[in-house]
Amino acid sequence: MHFVTGGAYNGKRKWVKKHYPTASYWCSAYDGAKMEPPVEGEDHYVVVVEGVEHWVGALLEEETTLSAVREKMAKGVQAWLEWEKENDKRKLIIIGTDISKGIVPIEKHDRMWRDGVGWVYQDIAEQAEKMDVIWYGVAQQLK
Template sequence: MHFITGGSFNGKAKWVCEQYGVNKFSNLWISAFKGSPMPNPSEHQFSDGVIVFEGIEYWVEDLLIYSEQEQILTRWREFLQGWQEWEKEHIERKVVLIGTDITKGIVPIGSDERTRRDVTGRVFQMTAKASSQMDLIWYGISQKIK
């Protein structure tokens, strides 16, 4: 599992395309930006290769509509575990998660926005811990974190 994070419009998707030779418009590029639901590995039959999940902060935002923070963290933990198991089934499989860092800067005044930011930060921490690789992308330049 490879976690990619960085600022908005800083070249994360382009970097992933170049590193993995994947096409952003393939069915193996699942984008929360485009309204794709959070996929469950047991419900989908993906071929071997690289699968990319983009915009994970949007899935957090969607989950906050009908779930409490602890429920979201539990669901995210299960999501990560399921995809780790999917990866382990075949050596050719790789999961790449892309999330825009929304945890820096001015703390939002509204409690809903603060909650969104806090839960997203926790989800990103879990994702970083679960990932074997992590890169930070700023202005198209990567910095290997893990």
């Protein structure tokens, strides 16, 4: 799995498209997709999952604790990792927007969202084989 993060509108999607031109499936929270692997039998080998911060925000509407949100997100990521490991040709790329910079939000819910996204990204980064941060279209490889 390759985790790509960076600020909003900093060129993450463009960078991924350039480095993974054979990506055949985009699972995007921005388009309302659920964080679920493709249906078995579909010939997708390079898959991009984007909008992790949106899925965390949606889970915060359902769950009352950040630990529950983190656990559900871990299960979702695990399902994708299992999908990737089922076939040596498969490659998973996860894109997540960094929302941790700037002023700490005043509203408790917004702070919980920010904290939850940070913890989920730590979990994803720990499992990633590769990790890049994209700022202003320029990548910095961290892992």
